[in-house]
Amino acid sequence: MTTNAADTGRGPAGRGPALATGAVLGLTVLQLAVASFVPGLEQFEGKAFGARLLAYPAMMLLVPALWWLAARRRPAGDRPHAPWAAFGWVMLPFLVDVTGNTLDLYDRVWWWDDANHLVNWFFLSLGLGLLMARADVRPRWALWLAVTGTGAALAIGWELGEWWTFIRHGTELGTAYTDTLGDEALGTLGAALAGLVVVRR
Numbered sequence: 001m002t003t004n005a006a007d008t009g010r011g012p013a014g015r016g017p018a019l020a021t022g023a024v025l026g027l028t029v030l031q032l033a034v035a036s037f038v039p040g041l042e043q044f045e046g047k048a049f050g051a052r053l054l055a056y057p058a059m060m061l062l063v064p065a066l067w068w069l070a071a072r073r074r075p076a077g078d079r080p081h082a083p084w085a086a087f088g089w090v091m092l093p094f095l096v097d098v099t100g101n102t103l104d105l106y107d108r109v110w111w112w113d114d115a116n117h118l119v120n121w122f123f124l125s126l127g128l129g130l131l132m133a134r135a136d137v138r139p140r141w142a143l144w145l146a147v148t149g150t151g152a153a154l155a156i157g158w159e160l161g162e163w164w165t166f167i168r169h170g171t172e173l174g175t176a177y178t179d180t181l182g183d184e185a186l187g188t189l190g191a192a193l194a195g196l197v198v199v200r201r
Helices: 011-037 049-072 082-101 112-133 140-167 173-200
Strands: none
Touching: 011 049, 011 082, 011 173, 049 082, 049 112, 112 140, 112 173, 140 173
């Protein structure tokens, strides 16, 4: 497998993905801090931003941390370079979600939540798929199935997390069942589209 500067984060061309990934992480944490510590911002009320301040950075850094641990187990001369572009795609949905709350788009734009589940799961699954593709999975349909299945499983896990943190004691319990099914379907569709992109690439 060939490695170029954009994948490694080394050299002038490769610093772009690394810097972009750092910016995504920094902007997400900044908005989470504002939501958690600045009083009187109604768009953040009842959405468990105290928990998100801890959970989002942890989830954003989970994939890079696992990659780093796996790379450390290989001989020093055989360690792969960091796939910053893949890390950036994995982190991007968290920034989109927090920014949507900051701008109050979830309440002001009726289709925003549905679009987020489709597009954000496309971004997330694209990043994971790029990491999977580095293993040269064959046949190609198996790679597509792996990306789609991983995205679907994460969509289910996300909905369980939403229910536990704020839906079960909130005001959305009456519509939660229908909304959850729709969100899981859109997330799975986004993952399937990402899988197609990864396979065709």
